Amino acid sequence: MLYLASQFVWFLLAAFGLGLAMGWIGRDGGKPRLWSAGWSVVAVLWLVGAAASWFQFLNGALATWVETALLFAAVYWLGCACAGLSRRRGAEAPAPSALSALPNETALPGQRPAGLAAPQRGGADDLKLIKGVGRQNEGRLHGLGIWHFEQIAAWSPGNVEWIGGYLAFPGRVEREDWVGQARILAAGGETEFAGRAKAGLVETSRDDGSAGQANVEASAAEAGRAKP
Structure with missing residues (x-):
């Protein structure tokens, strides 16, 4: 040859x-x-x-x-x-950005994961393809600067603990294995749940086009109240 x-x-x-x-x-x-x-x-x-x-x-x-x-x-x-x-x-390794602190941020156990001020590559991933992340939770994650599967895939145990406390359901992130699901999706794979969500078979994962914007705005308002 x-x-x-x-x-x-x-x-x-x-x-x-x-x-x-x-x-x-x-x-x-x-x-x-x-x-x-x-x-x-x-x-x-x-x-x-x-x-x-x-x-x-x-x-x-x-x-x-x-x-x-x-x-x-x-x-x-x-x-x-x-x-x-x-x-x-x-x-x-998406570059973290300096996002505003939340009122109860330091009171929560664990460590807040790094966030991005805006999604990269021209758009956010559909986080609702992760089992346990519906429209409301997607919006709250967006409010924290979490836009991509690889961000969730990189969470440490401390980050998982913090997110569970922030979303008011400690232990659920671990039980539903958000990090493991995110790793599969970030690598271009597809979970059984993601397949059903894409087919429109999961009501809470159907994209209404708002990207959870109401919850993003609520998170921003919380951060604004936390500023001195």
């Missing part, structure tokens, strides 16, 4: 560039996806072709065509993977 690579170097660079572009825009809910069912099929075909080439089951022009296709497919996927990993690294 080294000979083929030297012959098609510019075409391979173009394939890599196309992979970068498709990997950058190919996402689920704003999340990079390095693998899918389609890629699994391609991987099986690639391995079959590679085995046939390695054991010389193919000869002549057919072998050349197969090896060329294998090379281009590998380079294209490498481009997709590089773009996906780049997006993932940028999404894993």
Whole structure:
């Protein structure tokens, strides 16, 4: 394949560039996806072709065509993977912002999680895909600057304890495993609950378009009263 690579170097660079572009825009809910069912099929075909080439089951022009296709497919996927990993690294650690303190913030056990003044990547994730986060809780989380699955996925035990106290249901976040659900969703996966919510089968998770704005405003008002 080294000979083929030297012959098609510019075409391979173009394939890599196309992979970068498709990997950058190919996402689920704003999340990079390095693998899918389609890629699994391609991987099986690639391995079959590679085995046939390695054991010389193919000869002549057919072998050349197969090896060329294998090379281009590998380079294209490498481009997709590089773009996906780049997006993932940028999404894993959203920069915290200085949000206003709440009246009872220091009285709650645990530690308030870092929040963002506004959602990143042009829009918030649908937090209602997490079991236990309905429209009201989504709005209250937005009021705390929690907009994305990866923020919840990164919560420490202290953050979970604080959120449970703030939302007035201690222990529920742990029981419903918000953090575990968020990790799956942040990685581009889907939970059984998220699938039902997307299908409109969960009344409290149906998006009314308000993004819990009334609760965001209530949180902002609380923060305003806390200012000296």
